[in-house]
Amino acid sequence: MPQNVYDDPQFFEGYRRLREDGPALNEALEQPALDSLLPTSLAGLRVLDVGCGFGGFARHACAAGAAQVVGVDISSRMLEVARARTPVRMPIQYRRQAIEALEAEEDDEVFDLVVSSLALHYVADYPAALARIAALMAPGARLAFSVEHPIATAVAAQQWHRDAAGRESHWPVDGYQHEGPRHTHWFIDGVIKHHRTVQTLLDGVAGAGLRFARLLEPVPSDDDIARLPWLASQRRRPSFLLIAADKLR
Numbered sequence: 004m005p006q007n008v009y010d011d012p013q014f015f016e017g018y019r020r021l022r023e024d025g026p027a028l029n030e031a032l033e034q035p036a037l038d039s040l041l042p043t044s045l046a047g048l049r050v051l052d053v054g055c056g057f058g059g060f061a062r063h064a065c066a067a068g069a070a071q072v073v074g075v076d077i078s079s080r081m082l083e084v085a086r087a088r089t090p091v092r093m094p095i096q097y098r099r100q101a102i103e104a105l106e107a108e109e110d111d112e113v114f115d116l117v118v119s120s121l122a123l124h125y126v127a128d129y130p131a132a133l134a135r136i137a138a139l140m141a142p143g144a145r146l147a148f149s150v151e152h153p154i155a156t157a158v159a160a161q162q163w164h165r166d167a168a169g170r171e172s173h174w175p176v177d178g179y180q181h182e183g184p185r186h187t188h189w190f191i192d193g194v195i196k197h198h199r200t201v202q203t204l205l206d207g208v209a210g211a212g213l214r215f216a217r218l219l220e221p222v223p224s225d226d227d228i229a230r231l232p233w234l235a236s237q238r239r240r241p242s243f244l245l246i247a248a249d250k251l252r
């Protein structure tokens with residue numbers, strides 16, 4: 004059974020607050036990096052957002068002139084918010100579907116752009132997920148996705164080590180080569196994230212028949228840190244890894 008932690012009321016409330024109480028790491032680092040992997044124009048594209056959450060990217064794609072926008076997510080709570088935030092003039096289709104069961108609604112349904120932001124590390128079978136995604140990509144389509152960086156997920160605690168004064172002393176990396184589930188505490192106990200190496204992340208792209216295009220490990224700029232000083236520790240270790248890959252024509 005795929006994990007559906009975003010439907011847990013306590014987790015959902017914690018995550019909702021995180022995303023609503025000012026810019027989170029997503030807005031500050033991950034989203035700008037993901038944007039840089041997208042085609043210059045989304046106009047006329049058929050767009051699929053895998054693990055769409057509150058539907059922020061789906062609405063962005065719709066406003067940018069995408070011809071069709073579909074957002075899929077396993078969490079009914081996330082989709083409820085996504086639907087509530089989507090104006091009626093935006094014909095976005097939200098579908099409740101696990102990535103593990105991702106499939107076309109109609110036989111010939113394919114997309115020109117597939118985006119997945121911070122969802123694939125919740126999926127145990129990464130090669131199978133990429134194969135399902137690739138099957139939904141039109142020839143020449145782009146896939147752009149982000150996951151929590153393997154350096155951040157190697158140790159389940161996902162915490163800085165601190166010195167006696169409480170300052171961040173170092174980020175522990177251990178068991179890097181030991182891939183698999185990490186039972187971590189994030190708002191609640193027992194949140195499962197699947198740790199995999201950079202090599203596995205890239206091999207999965209090739210294994211799904213896609214051509215690797217770019218890999219990003221976003222770092223905050225001086226301006227970012229001047230605006231949001233708490234971003235400074237992001238220069239010491241990466242939080243996110245992003246990959247862009249294309250389906251051959």
Ligand SMILES: C[S@@+](CC[C@H](N)C(=O)[O-])C[C@H]1O[C@@H](n2cnc3c(N)ncnc32)[C@H](O)[C@@H]1O
Pocket residue numbers: 005006009029053054055056057058059075076077078081100101102103119120121122125126
């Ligand atoms: C960190 S949130 C990111 C949401 C959105 N992509 C964004 O960037 O704002 C991860 C999302 O992935 C969804 N998700 C996690 N595991 C999933 C699965 N197996 N199938 C479909 N969606 C999943 C969650 O329900 C959640 O909405």
